[in-house]
Amino acid sequence: MSRLNRTSHPAPTHPEKILQFGTGVLLRGLPDYLVQKANEAGQFNGSIVVVKSTGSQTDEFTGQDNLYTVAVRGVQQGQNVAETTVISAISRVLAAPTQWDEILRLARNPALQIIISNTTEVGLNYVEESIFQRPPESFPAKLTAFLYERFRSVGGSKAKGLVVIPTELVTDNGLKLREAVEKLATFNELGKLFTKWLKFHVRFCNSLVDRIVTRPTDEARQALEAETGYEDELLTFTEPYHLWAIEGDDRVRQMLSFASDATPQIIIDEDINFYKERKLRVLNGTHTLTMPLGYLLGLETVADEMQHADMSRFVESLMLDEIVPTVPDYGTPGMDKAAIRQFALDVLDRFRNPYLDHLLLNISLQETAKMQARNVATLQRYYDQFNTVPKHMALGFAAYLLFMKAVREEEGQFIGEITASGGVISYPIRDEKAAYFYGDWQTVDVKEASTVHTFVKSVLSDAAIWQADLSTLPGFVDAVAENLNRLLNEGAEATLRQHMTA
Incomplete structure (x- = not known):
């Protein structure tokens, strides 16, 4: 040829x-x-x-x-x-x-x-x-x-x-x-x-x-x-x-x-901020909030997430029900709520594309910095609008904390582990805050809910990471800690199944 x-x-x-x-x-x-x-x-x-x-x-x-x-x-x-x-x-x-x-x-x-x-x-x-x-x-x-x-x-x-x-x-x-x-x-x-x-x-x-x-x-x-x-x-x-x-x-x-x-x-x-904000919150923010849970399920790509029945529903509900309503609109055709929702529907089509191998581990690079840049403002806006816990964001944040749990350090690289398909899979935690989380996780007894709650509150209140004290958001610490306890003790599949049927 x-x-x-x-x-x-x-x-x-x-x-x-x-x-x-x-x-x-x-x-x-x-x-x-x-x-x-x-x-x-x-x-x-x-x-x-x-x-x-x-x-x-x-x-x-x-x-x-x-x-x-x-x-x-x-x-x-x-x-x-x-x-x-x-x-x-x-x-x-x-x-x-x-x-x-x-x-x-x-x-x-x-x-x-x-x-x-x-x-x-x-x-x-x-x-x-x-x-x-x-x-x-x-x-x-x-x-x-x-x-x-x-x-x-x-x-x-x-x-x-x-x-x-x-x-x-x-x-x-x-x-x-x-x-x-x-x-x-x-x-x-x-x-x-x-x-x-x-x-x-x-x-x-x-x-x-x-x-x-x-x-x-x-x-x-x-x-x-x-x-x-x-x-x-x-x-x-x-x-x-x-x-x-x-x-x-x-x-x-x-x-x-x-x-x-x-x-x-x-x-x-002359002003493209609408398009930047829409992409950052809807596409990038959804990636960052869903990647850890998808990987804990043993999935490899974004398309795999969309072929998993419960995970697909989670991604869609998170995006359409909790993220889209918080994205600022300009109130003009093409830059209004309808345009934001249509963009979200297009993104869901893109996530389902079976021809692209969009690896979850590639998305995980500098996950903490991405979580701050892409999702903190969304979380705060949700509270401003609805004054209640965004339950899907709470689960996504809990999965992120578990994804950041390193089990060992090898030549300066922190390594996490998941159990999937009957075996143990090791993965690199490529994040500037990997050492921070490695130290904080040492204080947690996974069988003691109180230590998990203390850990979650400590992380959420760290304004140096989030440029805000997220522990002051009513009910958010409790919701994240509850989800994290379930992930630790019941596993990702059971936790997600229960979450989507609640």
Whole structure:
């Protein structure tokens, strides 16, 4: 079987309008996919130059003439979706360690309009360094060097300014990146004229990306290659749902001509907080509150949770009855309670997608910080509205406390254990608070309910973790402690069954 290439799949060439820092599946499955669709519709007529920041090997792209396949699989509003698209929007992939001069030459390209990035979550952090290294180390320094080269080549022209859209999952990612670039400009003494051009003619946009994109399993890869008749080392699987919300004005809309009335999945608005809050609370918050219980049941993926009768009902009830009512709405069509509920129903479809292996253990990374960021405000809002214990949140929080119970430490890694399918499964607790919980669990006698209650109250009252004293919420300590006692002494299956029939 031959490898995907432009001989077997001819594709048009377009002017290079986008510079992209990052080669990962999220960029391939969302922004690059949307640019491809716009090109096919005659709405953009632009290609993407990709920068690989680490490593000098780009063979996985060049070996396929920079083509790759996006397979969209899943269920959307009750309908099965199966779409396969060959993406030809990438013109070149350049390795920063060995092709930095070529990357800087691109800054002189008058057709260039947009810069997109997806580095690590710490990739937007300011690092004090020279931008004149070849290449600079950090992503903000690379970007500053590129923008400075652009400024020098266009003489500070307003017409040759750029739109910069980071897609990292960081709050106010555009503002954070702008701050890092401005600090680097000052440290490197790039001058007042550059600083002025940067301020007025380079627009840094906060953005939100929402699409689950994965690499395929071996079985899925083999099945798709048999269907397409070619091999693809960059094969990308994704769900039907996708959203890219970008904070911008009319100038941004003009530059991002791949966004139009025909692409409602791309939202350009001067305020995207509604979309960020909706995703954070409904999708991310549900993941964080349900992951521990699902894993304690011996399940591996989100789709497994949705195939488990009691767990599926728990996820749905938690989301629709306790989270959705607390999400602030703007009272306008598309940003009201109806839009929040429809989003939740779409999320439930996404959770049920059998084609995506969304591992629960991957969701568990830094679970404590996620619980604080995603669910504390939801919990407080629920009390403000209903003045009673949210029973599903209480069980989710109890399961989280049990998930954080390490049985041993191995070379600095805390290890938890569950009993499932007749055997014992060990798992890593990848959380900055793992040592904290390991110490606190030593005070608990699982057969003594009073020690469990004391432990729960101690954790919930720790304002250093939650930025609030959750023990003051009426009845919440008692409800969490009761659920935790049941989990410890009756097991996850029996506890969940009783919970859903109560």
